[in-house]
Structures are given as structure tokens and as C-alpha cells.
Amino acid sequence: MAEVPGQFAGRDGDAGRDRAVRLPPRRFSFVGRTADLAEVAARLGRYRVVTLTGVGGVGKTALAIETAWTEVSAARAELACYVDLVPCRTEEQVVAALVEAVGIRGAEAAAGLDAVAEAVSGRRSLLVIDNCEHVLEPARRACGQLAGRAADLRVLATSRIPLDIEPECVWRVQPMAVPRRGRPSGCDGGGDAVPGPGRHGWGDGAGRAR
């Protein structure tokens, strides 16, 4: 695999420098969402796939990127990669986007998801897959396959529609509360975690993180 060293320094300084970080730059403008950040991080410790859902513009992408940087800064992720599926229309394009996102180049790229699974295996990896609703079925399959094959991988997906795959924990991103008089500024709307549709809970450990 083509290893790509950390490209961006995180907001907290040098935390991401020596790790393989392929994330959009961290935004200094990110505000609030303290509870969401903590809850999503906790779920990433327990579930292989966490999906941020919510209406358009509610802040799924911003929360996903901030969460990923937090995971890197806290050394809970040694490899962190981001892919936006908006340009994708087909399964082949989804796989190609994932291949590129983890930094695979040249002949190895032909191995598709096999190469991605290998690239993210053997170290704590976090893959942010943004805007899955644009190509829901291919995104579902890719997330499911990767989560099933790479035990050290966590997938943080954003999608207006839950992926509805077995190891999924859905986190609903709520609109941020508008600060009111007498209430501290920076309050956030919080969220609620719900099991994947039709699932009989995660208590049996299936799909759970190790």
C-alpha cells in the first residue's frame, strides 16, 4: 500500500503530524456539538459503523470531520481518511473513491475493496464516508464489506438515510439550538442513538468493535 504521511496539522498542534491523516483541514469555525462529539466518539469505540443522519445542512459533515480530527488528536485513530461520495454514481466509482481516499496508487488499485481492506487493517483506522445517500446501495455494500473484513477499522458515515447494515449505530444529528436569553451560548441540540432498523439490538456483540 502507498503510505501517505500526515498532510495537515490539526487544530491542537502537532497531534496529527506523524500519523497517516487524509482529512479535510480542521475548521477553526466549528462550534458547539460538545455532547455529539463525546457521544459519537463513544460509539466509535463500540461499533464498527456509526452513521450520522439528519436533514440536509444540519451539520453531519462538519461533525464527522471534527470527530475524525478528535480521534486523531486523541491517538484513537492512527489512520484517518475521508471520502466524499457526491461525485459517485456507480459502484465502481464508489470503490475507486475509497481506493483513492486511503492513498492507494498504481497497480494495487485494481484490487479494489480488497486493497482498501488491507490498507486499513493492522492499525486503528477511521474511514469517514460522506454523503452516502447519493449512492446508498454501493455505499452500503462497501461499508458492510469493509467493516466485516477489517477488525481495526471504524467507519464514520454520513447519510440523510441510515445505511441499514448489520453493524450500524445511527446517530441523529439535530439542529443546533439557538441561544436564548438566560441560557449559555454554544448549547447544542444533542442527538439520539438508535439501533439499526429491524435489528435485534447489538447486545449479542455482532458487529461490535473488539
Ligand SMILES: Nc1ncnc2c1ncn2[C@@H]1O[C@H](COP(=O)(O)OP(=O)(O)OP(=O)(O)O)[C@@H](O)[C@H]1O
Ligand atoms: N458545529 C458547527 N460549527 C460551525 N459551522 C457548522 C457546524 N455545523 C455545520 N456548520 C456549517 O453549516 C453548513 C452545513 O453543514 P454541513 O455541510 O455539515 O451539513 P450536512 O448535514 O452535512 O448537509 P448535507 O446533508 O447537505 O451534506 C456548513 O457550511 C458547515 O460548515
Ligand SMILES: [Mg+2]
Ligand atoms: Mg454533508
